[in-house]
Amino acid sequence: MLVLVTGGAGFIGSNLVDLLRRSGHSVRVLDNFSTGKREFLARTGDDTGTEVLEGDLLDLSFVERATAGVDSVIHLAANADVRFGWSHPRRDIEQNAVATQNVLEAMRLHSVRRIIFSSTGSVYGQSQTIPTPENAPFPTQTSLYGASKSAAEGLISAYAEAGVISASIFRFVSILGPRYTHGHVIDFVAQLSRDPSKLRVLGDGQQRKSYLHVSDCIAAIALRLNEDPGLEVLNLGTDEYCQVNDSIGWITARLGLSPSISHTGGDRGWVGDNPFIFLDTTKMQSLGWKPAYTIRQAVEETVDWIQENQWILSSANID
């Protein structure tokens, strides 16, 4: 099968590309390399089963060319920067909703039926139901990121209901693991590499968050690739959550450091931060998937990977 992976040079994308190649699929990577990295594709440099196209999803004719001849699309490319949405308010809707429609239109043009889409638990805003199941109402978006992913989901639903495509929409918690380039673990490791004696934490550190190891994430995607569900929405996360303060303990222990910790205070790290994210993954687990990593293991493996790949600290998008 020839699979188009948008954002295939990114954190999740490049891990997925490796898995697809190991499974015998051919892969076409589409990436604009705004946050994706050529280093993540390096291992597949002499791999004739991997094709890399550099370009932007907002360029419809490029997307149409890139979609010609593929069997399915895994659409991961996105502006994944939740926290800094208010610094560039139009980026989310353009890169997450308009770009997604370009992918859908290209699929329609070439009669490519199958799409897997990376949405987010952020679409639930601050859900009243925790753990949050897929059919929980989400009347109120709390971030531009969540709003734009919800918009993309709506577009995908409309195309699926019209019979144009067959879609799996995955709503992820935060993903950790090798090639991780943005989020609290890298922020904390970066702070501690500058000054191992202190750590500044946004909010009160009591925010309860869920994390999933990238291996578990891409295993779920691969499991659904050959299916034809019409339209399905699937939460992805572990059966547990942690406090940011727990994660800090695991990170500093792994680094062998005992910094003094200061909290900026408040129950949110930033405008639109969600103080409690925990998704109900019963539906995906009933399809034969189960996460292999605990949150602690995922955090520790992420710390190890950053330690072994210090170059990422200078190239990543860090506070």
Added chain:
Amino acid sequence: MLVLVTGGAGFIGSNLVDLLRRSGHSVRVLDNFSTGKREFLARTGDDTGTEVLEGDLLDLSFVERATAGVDSVIHLAANADVRFGWSHPRRDIEQNAVATQNVLEAMRLHSVRRIIFSSTGSVYGQSQTIPTPENAPFPTQTSLYGASKSAAEGLISAYAEAGVISASIFRFVSILGPRYTHGHVIDFVAQLSRDPSKLRVLGDGQQRKSYLHVSDCIAAIALRLNEDPGLEVLNLGTDEYCQVNDSIGWITARLGLSPSISHTGGDRGWVGDNPFIFLDTTKMQSLGWKPAYTIRQAVEETVDWIQENQWILSSANID
């Protein structure tokens, strides 16, 4: 109060402009006249309290200029063409979501806090709960129109949650009444004016639909204009629904015609048509609003208005 009404030359917009002027407000109309009509603003031609700006919401600098100095915004401009979404798939997301974000950004720039937004019962897709309350889940969009309005709602929610704006989101059923320019009543009257002996109906005519008279719609908007709700979502509709076949009976009786009626068949008129729309309006009624017109009265008054304004049959967007 100076109120900016986007889409102020349209069906609902121009009726609202008249109401606002009668209530003593100054009005700035923003319209690109793609479906809005200068005839609908004619009565206010020598009215110094009404300013008309011609331009497009996709032009951010224009929207920013138009928003300077206003006290509140009623954002009605939209691509309201549900049925023909698949003929121009990018129009919905551009004109309903991207355009809405331009309005929000212009408000942020000028610190304009209050917005009223016209969303739609279509965001519920095919709801499992009927009558459908505001907090019903809507995981599946069935039309590009619904998806794009849901996207706009998400953006508005995110801006409201961030404290940038205070928003009332109204989810309308189909609106009828004077200056109505698109939908089944004008389609049927147009068909019968070409050939009074026969009428072709999309679907089996048993689709159950809700309609609201434009006077009742704008009364609800006016009632909330001076409020500062933070964020509220309010359904608007009557306490009843009808079948398309009921409406056909009222229309033909009003015209004094007895055409032979042919149905194209199926429970939907077109891809994404919703066979049963009925909204729970308890929330808006608890705020002191009540619709004055029955659906039959709204249909009949619409027929009368079209009869008295036959010019609309040549300029409207009719099947």
